[in-house]
Amino acid sequence: MKSIQRLLDEFCSLNELPPLHIENNGRCQLLVDDRTLLYFIATEDNELLLSARVGALPKQGSLRSRGLELLARANYYGLGCGGLNLAISPDGRQVILFGRKALELLDAANLTQWFDEFNQQSSEWSARFSMLDRDIPLSESNQQAFAQQLRV
Secondary structure, eight states: OOOHHHHHHHHHHHHTOOOOOOOTTSEEEEEETTTEEEEEEEOTTSEEEEEEEEEEOOSSSHHHHHHHHHHHHHHGGGGGGTTOEEEEOTTSOEEEEEEEEEGGGOOHHHHHHHHHHHHHHHHHHHHHHHTTTSOOOOOHHHHHHHHHHHOO
């Protein structure tokens, strides 16, 4: 079975990236386009997680409620996240986008494709959460149209 480190080595070679080394904590990070810090996380059950911070929520108030509603709607069957998930960090303030795939299903080429899709979703969700202060209603028709745009 291929190791996660070997997969990352092949991924970096294919994409002409500097080497990514899994640290003792099972993580490594890559700054994408000077704006998104993307984490590669190795799990004990031979899976690879991709994770990135895509927004922040206030501690309270209507913007927090709007952000939580957006997060819940996006996670409904994964429709709004292209099969990924949005979560809130343990501090309750950061919105995290993440995905998980079994190592046995990945090679350098499909990791590259997944990485590109993940990066696109993280950019779109960062933009969406940066606009929470705008009064964009979360009606059912708006959410369906938004979910259609975000499908990968």
